[in-house]
Amino acid sequence: MQDWVSASDTIDRALDRAFSPTRSLDASAIAATTDVYFNRTQAIVSHFGDQRVEYALFIRRPVVAACGLMIRWLRNVARERGMSIDVRQVYPEGAWVGAGEPLLYISGSFADLAPLETLLLQRLGPCCVAAHHAYQMVMTLPKVAFLAMEARHCAGFDMQEMMAFAAAVGSEAAKKEGARGFIGNANDATSAFFGRERGLGTMPHALIGYAGSTLRAAEMYREVYPDDPLTILVDYFGQEITDSLAVCRRFPELAARGDLSIRLDTHGGRFLEGLDPQTSYAVLERHTPGTIRRYRSDRELRDLVGTGVSAAAIWRMREALNDAGFMNVKIVASSGFGIEKCTAMADAQAPVDVIGTGSFIPSRWTETYATADIVSYDGVPRVKVGREFLLR
Structure with a gap:
């Protein structure tokens, strides 16, 4: 067993930056x-x-180990309060962990550690489950770049930080396998x-509405940020192909x-410009014949040929750009790209360059519940009946 913290030097440095002494919780805040x-x-x-006790921490479902955020918080608290603790991770960050397997052991004063249990578990389960989701999504589409867009779906900054950290850990694990x-x-x-040093992104739909046209929004952005690459949203007026080509011709x-880059974010209430069920089927048949015959659920069928940002919509946009001579223009897709949708896109070989998503956030929060049990008291092994598997 080793004392592991980070998934990479990059994440390690980010954790050092995130956790300054001012962010530690004092005793009164912890008690409250x-x-x-x-x-x-x-x-x-x-x-x-x-007494000196040892805790084992585990999660009831398979996860990717993403313990660093919790460990840094614990060590920060311990440093400020003069606590003596020992943290031993069973798995390195980014490793796959089976259901119920202990992720780490924490030893220290029972009086010191008892009030921390709730706050430790809050920082462990969600990170590990979200890291697993991010890993699965990235491995499903290993040639596609992903952009984390979880912040708008989070309940405050603590959750935002946990989810971003989790996406980074899951991503680093997938990168080691070539994604x-x-x-x-x-x-x-x-x-x-x-x-x-900075986040990525260009404009929301609100700026398109302010500008009055997709093309004008692109011109405004270019005037204020003349040295940046340009990604333009094209679904505001329901003219994804028309507006995309207009922007391409304006900035050849x-x-x-x-x-x-053209960002497709068409909502689920309508089809991409020029598509309907029949033409969507035809698009997939032109490019990935047989895909539509292999769908396994109504959800997958919708992701392939339904409304919103479907595989057919991405293929149709690629067709339109290529036919107009804009082969180097990239396609960015967003809107509901979780594991299932990424799987459908992989099956349809959708020509997407970047996916913006926050859907690695666990949709069933109950699956994120982590658990802690004391497994020894002053060096004597003891655990409640049924949790003997935690003893080491």
């Missing part, structure tokens, strides 16, 4: 946010005599997890050198 019975346990143990992985994220605060140099 943990479960009351842990505070009472601390008082009882302090009254009758402290492109996540190349960045959509905000500055957590961009360091992806080796960047950007298009020719591959610095212009």
Whole structure:
């Protein structure tokens, strides 16, 4: 067993930056946010005599180990409060971990550690499950670059930080197997997890509405950010192909050198411009004959030929760009790209260059619940019946 923290030097440096002493919780804040019975346990143990205990932490489903955020928080608290702790990870960051297998062991004073249990588990389960999801998505489309766009779906910055960290850990694991992985994220605060100083992104739909046309929004962006590559949203007016070609013709140099991207974010209430069910089927038959015959669920069928950003929509956009001579213009896709949708895109060999997604966030929060059990008291092994597998 080794003492492991980071998935990569990049993530390690990002964790160092994220956790300054000012972000540690003091004793009163910990007492207010943990479960009351842990505070009472601390008082009882302090009254009758402290012991050195060892906790085992685990999750009931398979995950990718992403413990670093929790470990840094714990060590930060321990440093400020003068606690003596020992943290031993069973698996390195980014490793696959089977259901119920201990992720790590934490040893220290029972009185010190008891109030921390709730807060440790909050920082462990969601990260490990989200890292597993991110890994699966990236491995499904190993040649596609991903952009983390989770922030808008998070309940505050703590969750935002956990999800960005998880995506980075899952991505690093996939990169070791040859995938492109996540190349960045959509905000500055957590961009360091992806080796960047700043987040990535150009414009929301609101700017298109402000400009009055997709082309005018592109011109405005280019005037204010003349040295940046340009990614333009094209679904605001329901004219994805028409507006894409207009922007390409306005900026032919950007298009020719591959610095212009078209972002498809068509919502699920309508088809991409020019498509309907029949033409969507025809598009896939032209490019990946047989794909439509292999679909396995209604959800997958919708991802292939349905409304919104389907595989057929991506293929149709690629057709239109190539036919007009804009072969170097990239396609960015967003809107509901979770594991299932990525699988459908892989099956259809959709010609997408970048996927923007926050769908690695666990959709069933109950699957993120981590658990901790004490497995020894002053060196004597002892654990509740049924958890003997945690003993080491």
